[in-house]
Structure formats: C-alpha cells, structure tokens
Amino acid sequence: MKVVITGIGAVSGFGWGVEKLWRGLESGATSIREPSVFDVEGQRTTLVAEVGPPGPDAQAEIDDLRNLSRADVFAVIAAREALVRAGVDAGGPRTGVFCGGSTAGMAECEDFVGRIVGVHPGKPTLRLLASQQLNGPGDAVARDIGACGPVIGFSSACASGAMALGAALEAVRSGDVDMALAGGADSLCRLTYSGFNALRSVDPGVCRPFRRERQGLSLGEGAGMLVLEPLDRAVARGAEPLAELAGYGASCDAYHMTAPHPKGDGALAAMKAALRDAGLESLDVGAVNAHGTGTPHNDQSESCALRRLLGERALEVPLTAPKGALGHVLGAAGALEAVASVLALECGTIFPTAGSTPADPDFGIDLVLDEGREMFRGKQTWISTNFAFGGANAALVIRGLV
Amino acid sequence: MTQQELIRERLKKLIIESLNLEGMTPEMIENDAPLFGDGLGLDSVDALELVVALEKEFSIRIEGEETTREAFASVSAMAAFIDGLNE
Amino acid sequence: MKVVISGLGVVMPGAWGWDEAESLFSAADPKPVDIDRSAGYHREGGSRKALLVDSGRMGEWLSPMAARRMSQASRFAVCASLMAFHDAGLKPQSEEGTTAVVMGTTYGAAFVTEKILRQILLEGPESVSPALFTESVANAPAAQIALAVGAKGANTTVTQRQASVIAALKQGVGLLMRGVADRVLVGVVDEMAPLLHSILDRFGGLARPEHNGAEVGRPFDARGSGWMGADGAAVTLLEPEDIVRRRGGSFRARVLGAGMAFDPGAPRSGWGTVPGPRAKALRAFLVENAVSPRVIDRVVCSAGGLPEADRLEARMIREVLGDGSLPPVLAPAASVGNHGAALLAGSVLAAAGATFGPTPGFGVPDREAGIIPHDGRTLPAPETVLMTVCAPGGSAGWALMARGLEV
Numbered sequence: 001m002k003v004v005i006t007g008i009g010a011v012s013g014f015g016w017g018v019e020k021l022w023r024g025l026e027s028g029a030t031s032i033r034e035p036s037v038f039d040v041e042g043q044r045t046t047l048v049a050e051v052g053p054p055g056p057d058a059q060a061e062i063d064d065l066r067n068l069s070r071a072d073v074f075a076v077i078a079a080r081e082a083l084v085r086a087g088v089d090a091g092g093p094r095t096g097v098f099c100g101g102s103t104a105g106m107a108e109c110e111d112f113v114g115r116i117v118g119v120h121p122g123k124p125t126l127r128l129l130a131s132q133q134l135n136g137p138g139d140a141v142a143r144d145i146g147a148c149g150p151v152i153g154f155s156s157a158c159a160s161g162a163m164a165l166g167a168a169l170e171a172v173r174s175g176d177v178d179m180a181l182a183g184g185a186d187s188l189c190r191l192t193y194s195g196f197n198a199l200r201s202v203d204p205g206v207c208r209p210f211r212r213e214r215q216g217l218s219l220g221e222g223a224g225m226l227v228l229e230p231l232d233r234a235v236a237r238g239a240e241p242l243a244e245l246a247g248y249g250a251s252c253d254a255y256h257m258t259a260p261h262p263k264g265d266g267a268l269a270a271m272k273a274a275l276r277d278a279g280l281e282s283l284d285v286g287a288v289n290a291h292g293t294g295t296p297h298n299d300q301s302e303s304c305a306l307r308r309l310l311g312e313r314a315l316e317v318p319l320t321a322p323k324g325a326l327g328h329v330l331g332a333a334g335a336l337e338a339v340a341s342v343l344a345l346e347c348g349t350i351f352p353t354a355g356s357t358p359a360d361p362d363f364g365i366d367l368v369l370d371e372g373r374e375m376f377r378g379k380q381t382w383i384s385t386n387f388a389f390g391g392a393n394a395a396l397v398i399r400g401l402v
Numbered sequence: 403m404t405q406q407e408l409i410r411e412r413l414k415k416l417i418i419e420s421l422n423l424e425g426m427t428p429e430m431i432e433n434d435a436p437l438f439g440d441g442l443g444l445d446s447v448d449a450l451e452l453v454v455a456l457e458k459e460f461s462i463r464i465e466g467e468e469t470t471r472e473a474f475a476s477v478s479a480m481a482a483f484i485d486g487l488n489e
Numbered sequence: 490m491k492v493v494i495s496g497l498g499v500v501m502p503g504a505w506g507w508d509e510a511e512s513l514f515s516a517a518d519p520k521p522v523d524i525d526r527s528a529g530y531h532r533e534g535g536s537r538k539a540l541l542v543d544s545g546r547m548g549e550w551l552s553p554m555a556a557r558r559m560s561q562a563s564r565f566a567v568c569a570s571l572m573a574f575h576d577a578g579l580k581p582q583s584e585e586g587t588t589a590v591v592m593g594t595t596y597g598a599a600f601v602t603e604k605i606l607r608q609i610l611l612e613g614p615e616s617v618s619p620a621l622f623t624e625s626v627a628n629a630p631a632a633q634i635a636l637a638v639g640a641k642g643a644n645t646t647v648t649q650r651q652a653s654v655i656a657a658l659k660q661g662v663g664l665l666m667r668g669v670a671d672r673v674l675v676g677v678v679d680e681m682a683p684l685l686h687s688i689l690d691r692f693g694g695l696a697r698p699e700h701n702g703a704e705v706g707r708p709f710d711a712r713g714s715g716w717m718g719a720d721g722a723a724v725t726l727l728e729p730e731d732i733v734r735r736r737g738g739s740f741r742a743r744v745l746g747a748g749m750a751f752d753p754g755a756p757r758s759g760w761g762t763v764p765g766p767r768a769k770a771l772r773a774f775l776v777e778n779a780v781s782p783r784v785i786d787r788v789v790c791s792a793g794g795l796p797e798a799d800r801l802e803a804r805m806i807r808e809v810l811g812d813g814s815l816p817p818v819l820a821p822a823a824s825v826g827n828h829g830a831a832l833l834a835g836s837v838l839a840a841a842g843a844t845f846g847p848t849p850g851f852g853v854p855d856r857e858a859g860i861i862p863h864d865g866r867t868l869p870a871p872e873t874v875l876m877t878v879c880a881p882g883g884s885a886g887w888a889l890m891a892r893g894l895e896v
Contacts, residue, residue: 042614067757093750093770102626110606113684116530119610126691130758134597134627134648139882143753148766150749151884152656153648155597155627163645170663191605194614195622199450200467249669250643252590254635257558257623258447266641273669389623390632392644421620424553447558450619458616 003172004241004401006234007086007227008339009078009183012326013049013220016058017081021336022343022351025325026372030354032206032218032327038188044197045204048188049220049327068131068140069105074223074332075137075185076144082181083145086227087239091146096177098152098168099138100160100184101331105131107189137185138164141225149177155331158291159250160184161224162334162386162394166248168228178233183335185223192330193219199258207294207328209321209353210303210367212360217293220327224336243342246381246397247280249273253391259297260387264305267291270393271309271383278397280381282309285317287350287375288365289341289384289398292321293328298387303363318375320344320368324354334386338396341382345400348375375400409481412459417477420455421448433478441476449474456480462487492662493740493893495733496579496726498572498676499834500565501825502540502719505549506572510834510843517846517865519824521704521717530687536695538704539681540719540826551637558620559633560601565722566592566630566678567637569830573674573726574638578738581638586671589642590631591661592678592724593653593829597627599682630678630722642670649749651791652878653677654829655886658747661727671732676724677829686718692758696794706794706827707850708820709803709858713794719826723833734894742840745873745889748774755883760801767801767885768808771877774887775809780873782809786816787871789836791878793822794850796857802879803858816871817863823849832878840890842870 010017013031014024024031035050051074054062058077065073083090105128112128114120131140135153142151150171154163161184168182196202196219203216226245234241251273253266260267275281291302307314322337329336344350350373359367384396403411414428417437421444435441438449452474453464462484464470473483499506503520504513521538524531531537542565547556550568559567570590574581601624608616623629628646635644643664647656654677661675689695696704696715706717725741733740750770755761775782788806792799807815821835822828839845847865854861876888 044615091753093773097751106602110609113603113606114610116684117607117610126688129688129692133595133650133882135650135882135884138649139751139757139884142751143757143883146753148751148753148770150656150659151649151751152660152749154645155594155648156631156644156646157626157628167645167660170667174663190609190614191602191625194609194617195605195619195625197614198454198617198619198622199447200619250589250645252632252635252641252644254639254641256445257629257632257636269641277669388628389626390628390644391635392628392632392646420618422557424557447620447623454616454618458612 009081209292247278496577498569716827723830
C-alpha cells in the first residue's frame with residue numbers, strides 16, 4: 001500500500017507557515033540570528049533560530065491557545081495548517097497522532113523551578129507545568145482535532161520527528177489508522193541551550209554544515225506536521241497527494257553516548273533499511289536531505305556513510321543541509337525537514353544550503369548552494385537523515401509522485 | 403606537603419568526585435599516568451566535565467581544545483597548568 | 490508470527506528479578522520510605538513517602554565504573570535489560586541477528602533535569618555538567634541499553650504518560666512483525682526525584698498521609714487519596730515464538746496484541762468521568778483480536794489509588810467486560826507504586842501463573858468505582874490476561890497476554 005502525504009504545516013525560524021519556510025529555504029538565507037525573546041545571558045554562544053511573532057491574524061488564533069506551552073502551540077498551528085492543505089476534517093477513532101519532541105513544556109518548567117528556588121519572580125503556579133510532559137504537543141494536537149485513535153509521543157532527541165513519521169507510516173500501512181497526523185515540535189529552552197554549550201557543541205557563529213571551518217551546531221525551534229493517508233483513500237476523497245512517504249529505517253550505533261560511529265556504520269544501516277522498506281536501492285536516491293548539524297563529528301561520519309551508500313555516485317547526488325537555515329530543531333527536526341523535502345518536490349527545486357562556502361572537498365559530496373538546483377518533476381527520491389544523541393538513527397524515503 | 407603536592411591531591415579528589423569514579427581513591431591515581439585513552443580511560447565528555455569542575459574549583463577560565471589536551475594529559479600536567487594560570 | 494516474552498527483567502521497589510517480584514506480589518506488603526525533602530520543594534501536610542528501588546543491589550549487574558555516568562533511570566533500565574537476557578537464557582553482545590530497543594517513560598530523566606536546572610538557575614549556564622546533559626534526554630536509557638547489550642537495531646523511546654508501556658509494546662511487536670529485528674527489548678523506566686515528587690503532590694496525585702502518618706495506595710478503595718510515587722524499570726525480551734522453540738528455550742508469556750486510543754474530551758491533566766469513548770475503543774480492540782470478553786480470565790490494571798483515575802478505569806473495564814462477570818482484577822501499583830514497570834511486570838507474572846496476594850491497601854470498596862480487586866484467594870493460572878491503563882490527558886492502552894511455555 002502506498003502511503004501519501006496530503007498536507008503539510010510548519011513553524012520555523014523563518015516564520016509561521018510553509019510559505020515562509022519555503023521562501024526562506026529557497027533564498028539560501030538563514031534564520032539563525034540574535035534572539036529577541038530567548039534569554040542567552042551567561043551562555044557561551046548567542047545565536048538561535050528563534051520563531052518570531054506571527055502576523056496579526058495568526059496572533060489571534062494563537063492567543064486562543066494561551067493555556068498551552070510554546071511547543072504545544074507550534075504543534076497545533078502546524079497541524080491545523082497541514083489539515084487545511086489536506087482539505088480534510090480529521091478526527092475520530094481512525095485518526096492517530098504521532099509526535100516527536102525533546103523539550104515539550106521545559107521552558108515553562110524552567111520558570112516554575114526558577115520561582116521555586118527563588119531566582120525568578122512570581123509564585124510557582126501549577127499552570128506553568130500543565131503541559132510540561134513530553135507528550136504535551138501530540139496530546140494538544142489530538143485534542144484540537146478530536147483524534148480518538150492511537151496518540152503517541154516520541155522522545156529520542158534529534159531523531160524524534162523522524163521516528164514519529166516512521167511510526168505513523170507503519171500505523172497507516174497496517175490499517176491501525178486511516179489517517180495520521182505526524183510530526184514534531186520543540187521550543188528553545190535554557191536546559192538544552194546550556195547543555196549543548198556545556199558539551200562545546202555549539203558554533204559561536206551560524207552553523208556551517210559540511211564545511212571545513214564548521215565548529216558546531218546552531219539551535220532552533222519550531223514544528224513540522226504532515227498528514228499521512230493511504231493513497232487510494234486520498235484519491236477517493238478527491239485529495240491531491242503532495243508526495244509519498246515511501247520508507248523508514250532505523251538503527252543504533254551502540255558506540256558512544258555522544259559521538260557517532262566514525263565510519264557512520266549505524267547511519268548507513270538506517271539509510272539502507274529505509275530504502276529496503278521503500279522497495280528501493282541506493283541507485284534510486286535522487287537527493288539527500290542531510291542531518292548535517294555542523295558538528296565536526298557528525299558531518300564527518302555522515303558524509304562517510306553517504307559515500308558508502310552512494311558509492312561512485314556520491315558526487316552526483318545533490319545534498320542539502322537545512323540546519324544551516326533552520327538551526328537544529330531537535331525533536332522537530334525530522335518532521336520539519338521532511339516538510340522541506342515535500343516542498344522541494346512540489347516546487348521542483350532542491351533548495352540550497354545556507355551560506356556560500358563550498359563543502360569540505362574531502363567529504364566527496366555535492367553540496368547544493370546559491371540558487372538551488374532544479375529537480376525533474378516526477379519520481380524524485382529523497383533520503384532524509386536524522387542521527388540522535390545516544391546513537392539512535394532514523395532515515396526517511398520521500399518520493400515525488402508522477 | 404609542597405604547594406604542588408597539595409594541588410595534585412586536590413586534583414585527584416576532584417577527578418574522582420566530578421567523574422563519579424566510585425571506589426577509587428587518590429592513592430590509586432599516579433601523578434604522571436595518562437588520564438585519557440589508556441591509563442584511566444577517560445573520554446571527551448570526561449574532559450569537558452573536568453573543565454567545568456576545574457573552572458569552579460579554582461575560579462579560572464579554560465579555553466581551547468588544544469590547551470585542554472596538553473593540560474589534561476596527567477595530574478602533574480594539570481597541576482602545572484593551573485599553577486601557570488595563577489601566576 | 491507469534492510474539493512471546495522470553496525474558497523479563499525487573500528492578501522495582503522491593504524486587505530485583507523474577508523470583509523477588511513473585512514473592513513481592515504474593516506477600517503484597519509494600520514498604521514506602523521517606524523521600525528526600527531537604528531541598529524544600531515539598532508543601533506542608535503533603536505526601537512525604539514513595540516506593541523506591543534499593544539501588545544498592547545494582548552491583549550485581551553493573552559495575553560502578555560502567556555506571557558512573559548513567560542516570561538512575563539508565564542504571565535501572567540497563568540492569569533490567571541484562572536481567573531480561575539472562576532470564577531468556579541468552580548472552581548480551583553475543584547473540585546473532587539484530588536486537589532492537591523500545592523503551593517508554595512517563596517522566597523522563599527527573600533527577601538529572603532537576604540537577605541541571607538548579608545548576609543553571611543557581612550557578613549560571615556555564616556550570617552545567619556536560620555528562621549530566623547527555624543523560625537528560627529521554628532516550629538515554631535506551632541508548633545505554635544498546636551499548637550494554639550491543640543492540641544495533643532500531644532504538645526508540647516513547648512517552649505517552651502512563652500509557653507509555655503499551656506504546657512501547659505496540660512498537661516492539663511491530664518491529665518483529667515487520668522482520669526488521671530478531672529480538673526486541675521492550676520496557677519502561679521512571680525515576681522519582683524529590684522535585685517531581687513534590688510536583689505530583691501539588692497536583693493532588695499522591696496519597697496523602699493518613700491519621701497514623703502512613704501513606705498508602707488504595708486502588709478502588711473509598712479511602713483512596715492518590716498514588717504512591719515510585720521508581721523502577723521492567724524490561725521484557727520479545728522474540729518470535731518459533732525462534733525460541735528452535736533453540737529449545739521457554740517463554741514466560743505470549744503477547745497477543747496491543748492497542749491504544751485517546752479521548753479528546755478528557756481534561757488535559759485528568760481522566761474525566763466519561764468512560765464511553767475509551768470503552769468503545771477497548772471493545773473494538775478485543776473484536777479485532779478475536780477475543781471475546783468472556784474468555785478474559787484475569788485483568789491487570791493501572792489503578793493505584795487515585796480516585797478519579799481508578800473510577801474511570803473501573804467503569805471502562807466494567808463497561809466492556811460486563812458488571813456481573815468480572816474476572817479477578819489485579820492492581821500491581823498497590824504493591825510497587827504507580828509506574829509502567831508495575832503494570833508490565835504484574836501482567837507478565839500474571840500471565841505466567843504467578844500467585845498474587847490480597848491487594849494491599851484495599852479494604853473499603855469505592856462504590857463509584859465498583860470493582861473489588863483480587864483478595865488473595867488461590868486462582869487457577871489464567872489463559873488470557875487483559876492489561877489496561879488509563880493515563881491522565883485521555884490516553885488509554887491495553888494489551889492481551891497469554892500463558893507462556895515452561896520447558
């Protein structure tokens with residue numbers, strides 16, 4: 001059974017909605033900048049891909065959601081956008097929600113604890129914790145759309161969003177649900193920002209995926225949501241599928257808690273598994289949406305894995321690394337980046353990686369820069385990679401439809 | 403004890419505490435034994451952990467990966483490094 | 490493909506391993522201890538106790554050096570995983586084929602999160618411990634398990650509050666059915682840190698001190714005032730039945746199926762009073778699995794003494810299984826506290842025919858719940874066990890287990 005994506009929604013450093021996301025990505029710009037709201041006082045680095053305020057119409061919609069955490073709001077708004085695009089009223093027992101995240105209501109929880117230890121003003125009210133739980137955003141979406149099927153949160157750090165998509169794919173294929181809202185959402189919080197800085201993993205400037213001068217990642221926030229359905233059901237109700245979610249693969253390095261396997265063993269295994277799941281081979285890969293965090297370790301091991309996967313074709317398969325534009329949105333990354341892949345397929349363009357310096361030539365990859373690259377409409381196959389802390393790897397295969 | 407010996411003692415206790423080396427005592431750590439790779443077998447995360455612990459304990463700021471690798475090679479190297487910073 | 494549980498590892502308050510878990514559920518005599526209140530988070534007159542794992546036993550499975558960077562959750566999870574392999578008669582790191590890991594957690598890394606937040610708030614971001622941060626992610630236990638047993642297959646962490654255990658089972662079974670793993674470690678782990686404990690207490694979730702100062706989880710009891718907070722881990726090793734039989738192995742229980750549902754009408758942090766939608770979904774699950782309510786001869790539920798939760802779950806069970814013909818209902822949370830490990834371990838032991846004593850804490854039936862949990866009488870081993878959980882926020886989950894095979 002083919003499973004298709006009929007709707008997409010996004011919130012990112014470029015703004016609210018997929019249109020802003022695409023305009024930002026295709027222009028080669030970056031949304032990583034000095035924050036206006038997020039507190040970086042006392043931190044080693046200061047840049048983030050912060051989600052700015054929405055336009056006035058959207059603001060009213062968001063004000064209505066005032067009891068939700070920031071991450072919840074991102075998820076709900078993105079889900080609503082995806083459903084509008086899909087042209088469907090989801091909900092009921094045959095709809096499931098699969099949502100990745102690593103922070104959920106942590107930002108609000110930090111405020112609560114700050115008040116408890118007397119460092120923040122105000123009383124520690126329980127309302128600050130009402131959406132603290134990791135499954136907060138997924139539950140918020142499920143409540144918003146009236147989903148009665150399985151609702152599951154995934155929290156595997158940087159691979160959460162991809163895992164949620166993989167689980168949704170499986171749920172649709174197996175007939176557990178007829179429709180799935182799948183994605184991820186994360187908001188900036190001091191715990192994560194300080195933590196990555198404690199590991200000295202953050203680039204003091206804008207991250208530079210796959211460049212020789214790279215020094216680390218840049219953090220971001222946002223959400224990506226996708227509507228998944230069986231192709232025949234989508235067609236039967238007159239929907240226009242945007243792309244096919246063709247495969248999912250996962251693995252674990254079992255190597256080290258923070259460093260990836262140096263030759264990319266686990267990454268390679270996940271990509272191969274995803275292709276196998278899609279009934280495809282490495283020859284079918286037309287473009288790569290890389291994990292590309294910009295850390296010395298990741299980009300090194302990821303490019304090694306890609307060279308092993310693509311063999312002689314490595315330099316012919318265009319690769320784009322959206323974290324240069326969107327920052328690393330952690331639990332939302334796999335989903336937001338999947339939305340980017342769908343947009344690329346829709347528009348027929350492989351969007352460029354932000355920044356103008358070329359890739360480290362030793363990596364042997366074809367890093368797309370500047371204006372992006374035209375992609376033949378039709379069956380183009382993207383492989384989207386996501387490698388998490390602790391060595392959990394996930395890969396997605398997303399294909400254009402003829 | 404000399405000044406250097408005192409610092410080395412303090413460092414050994416710090417290493418054991420901040421890296422959670424349960425069951426280890428300062429006597430078990432030799433002054434010149436390599437801390438990373440072979441020897442004590444510490445890794446990059448331990449190195450970062452030590453940086454934080456040392457910065458707190460000695461009120462210093464440690465920058466640069468190069469510095470860290472040399473300075474942390476052994477307890478003696480660490481003691482010399484700290485001494486150097488305090489001058 | 491038939492999926493079986495070839496091994497179970499248990500790290501619970503009062504029980505390390507299968508035999509001790511059996512004794513614990515049989516004796517049914519939980520021993521709460523004081524939670525550390527020195528940080529000053531707790532409110533006056535609130536809950537002060539919890540059921541906590543004796544972590545001094547860790548050395549039997551994990552050396553201090555190996556565990557030095559692990560959070561408590563990771564330690565519990567790794568020990569339980571090593572135990573599960575041992576229980577199945579297999580050796581970690583040496584088995585052929587792919588091992589996958591699916592872990593569930595309700596609260597994630599509670600201790601580590603608390604410590605890091607305090608570091609940031611009281612000392613500044615530059616004081617954050619890098620090693621702690623690596624253990625602050627919810628998937629740290631799953632990653633540590635992978636390192637400890639050499640599991641290079643899929644490594645997933647699910648978090649759906651108390652229903653995480655069912656989500657993990659569902660995902661784990663799925664991996665086997667799709668043939669992408671030869672065996673899967675499926676489990677749950679949770680910590681009970683002081684900050685978390687005080688927050689649960691503030692939300693009114695924990696059993697209040699009674700007149701004699703005791704704090705007791707009283708499932709389905711009119712005197713119930715909340716759960717017993719608890720920590721621990723339970724990990725099962727799931728395999729295809731024919732693989733286990735081929736090597737002449739035995740298995741503790743069969744997994745017949747797992748399912749989940751959501752009631753969007755439930756309050757965000759509560760259960761509501763309307764069991765209808767969740768009951769409907771449970772009924773559909775049974776139909777899908779071709780199991781008639783009549784053949785279910787044991788129920789293992791998540792009830793732990795919080796009235797709103799217990800009542801909702803009770804009504805759901807009664808609506809589906811019929812008031813007049815309820816099989817014995819076990820509430821393992823009464824013995825080991827409110828967390829997924831209680832439910833998972835309790836269900837596997839029940840399916841394997843273990844003896845359960847009278848439900849601790851129960852004495853005065855809550856008429857609004859209308860369930861009398863197991864009173865300790867001798868029961869024949871069950872054929873079909875129904876596992877249920879109702880989580881705050883509207884999630885519900887269930888699984889069916891059947892008797893295993895003793896060789």
